[in-house]
Amino acid sequence: MTERIGVYVCHCGTNIAGVVDVAEVSRWAGKHLAAQGVVVSRDYKFMCSSLGQELIQKDIKELGLTRVVVAACSPHLHEKTFRNASKGAGLNPYLTEMVSIREQDSWVHTDKAAATDKAKAILAGGVARVAHNTELEPLRVPIHPATMIVGAGIAGIQAALEIADAGYHVYLVEREPSIGGHMAQFDKTFPTLDCAACILTPKMFEVGSHPNITLLTWSNVEKVDGYIGNFTVTICKKARYVNTDTCTGCGICWEKCPWKVVDKVFEAGMGSRKAIYTPFPQAVPKYPVIDRENCAYFKNGKCKACQIFCPTEPNSIDFNQKDEMLEVQVGNIILATGYQLFDATRIPQYGYGRLPNVFTSLEFERMCNASGPTEGKIVLRDKKTTPKTVVIVHCVGSRDENYNKYCSSICCMQSLKYAHLVMERTGAEVYNCYIDIRTPFKDYEEFYKRVLEEGGNFIRGKVAEITDVARTPNEEGKLIVQVEDTLIGKQRRIPTDMVILSAGIEPRHDAKEVGKQFGISCGASGWYIERHPKLDPVATMTEGVFIAGCVQGPKDIPASVAQGAAASARVLGKIQQKEVALEPVRASINENQCSGCRICNNLCPFNAIAFHEDRMVSEVNPALCQGCGTCVAACPAGAISGTGFSNEQILSQIEGLLLVNVDGNLTEAVPG
């Protein structure tokens, strides 16, 4: 054996040592894997601590180690840590391997003997593999200084402004006609009750006029190619049928348009817009769009009222406009596509959609909004009658095994906000039916106290049913909310004029497909998975793709803003490094072995393999290759090798893994 291998087995406090006999594993490796080249084997409380890393560095220097294996947690957590430690002691980082005996062993097994044996096998696999590791140098590629942000709710807006203010270009892609997201729909925001428009509109305006922001509203991302530093994004700018170079946003067109359409997006179905419209008066950009599906001209070739009345010279309405495909180069991407409201019709016993005076939270937000469908008046569906009693139902569709199991985190505060607004504007009696009141952030508990003092009633219990079937004369003509008050252990029927369902929030219906475009995946609840739930909440497993706001999980406006800023800080950090080191896991073809069969050429998903007609051989372009290894496995001539995952490495690892039988003994049949 020419290699001198050092083995380090981590206790991870009791996380590993509680189940795996780490001292035994380390002793065993020192003795039985000596034939494989192990010259030192140690166990230590916390290998990732600076003392643990120094231990490795000292051995590299003093014992002349040429390879290192660390048996500890998942390589996804600390591979970088240990590779850097080796590098610090002068050993090429790729000569260090990590094997997981925590996530794949101590945390998933209870039988201590079996877990210890498995740890030995895993370790033996790592040792056998590392002997075949080769020195690698990371590939350095330049980072394009522009950034694409998808979704212009408050999280995307914040991120765009931070990056643009730092002097770098941003492409902000939003699929609706205006930026603003959900926040633009609200009237007041908890817990301060400041007016949403007052704090959002200035930011929206700044985005619209910022020299470093290219705003692409009414647009969709069609395709994403490339990798960190060098993404090529194809964006479809849908036809607005309005020439934005000449349009002044005067609004005459939508005033004159004869076609009213119920606005299910911005007005949550509470109000209407025209076939040519901007979703709200402060929309950014100010230019309207024509909704093709509802436009009389597109439907039957007649009307053109907007064009007739448009006062600009030349006329700004252009029925011949076509969708436009745009290709942009960016170095990093931030996804801030937000959430959608839980569909309350999924809970039939709450009567939403059937009982007119059952409202959803977003409907109520629009109702409270001074520029909304009722001009801020809290009234029943007839748009006249002020309610005398209002019941607010918390946790609708959240914390519920049948719908979403998670807590939507904002509905308690939003319900308290509604209680306050109803009492303030109508003097009605308000009942909040809650499971638990959750007010964990700054000034939230104080707001709860305030609503209690204002006279809000609170009933602890999950609402069973909302009905209009009266049992007593005083229930006649009312909605009845049936709920068990669990604090007094009594069923209650509350007659009321209006019910507000605090529907939870959930991932957008297309979150999965959108994530796929960017190479990121959704967790069990459908929110995008962050790189680390605690230590890296805005990065993802795909380098160069970040997430911010509610796409990552339910959160309020301050937290969405904080994530938008955090994601932009991460992007700015990358841009300022000017280049990025890519993992050198790449395929390469040995020309002498290549028979020129071209089988690999079409297999590569990134078109990284080119064929040289003159020499009749194939060649991999390392800048395009992503290292999947498919071609390596497919080449009939065995001409392709995959650095970091070579056949020798994998075959040896298989041998190593099978060196240990289930009973912990070395396999006799296969001498190492």
Next chain:
Amino acid sequence: MSNEKFEPVIIGFTCNWCSYRAADMAGTARMKYAPNVRLIRLMCSGRLDPTFVMKAFANGADGVLITGCHPGDCHYIEQNYKALRRFQLLRRVLNQMGVEPGRLKLLWASAAEGAIFASEINKFVEEVRALGPLGWPKEFQQVESTPVMEVTA
């Protein structure tokens, strides 16, 4: 066969992006499953060279598990379809070699499916346990040496 419960040894191939992370997820959530599977991380299930599977059986594995991202979710677009094809081919080849196809399993698991990963491993361990030891290394040794009267594993 002795009365003692047979403990199969299984080699599992995972891809870096989905199924390895499913294993990590099962770990972080402290889900318990049978300790018989030993995992190898590849970048993608497309990297799975059929010889890896043969190597595992030849070196004493009783079963082999191939895992990857769900169809359509592969980090490298669609390389798991290639793994699927290789899996189907391997099952046929193994069958011709007298190895029960049930010793080879394919599992798609996303990074969020730690629970599925754990329960499918448990299922597979039981299936391989029922098939009994494969004992390829021993068989090969016997083929090479003088023939024996009775072969018991």
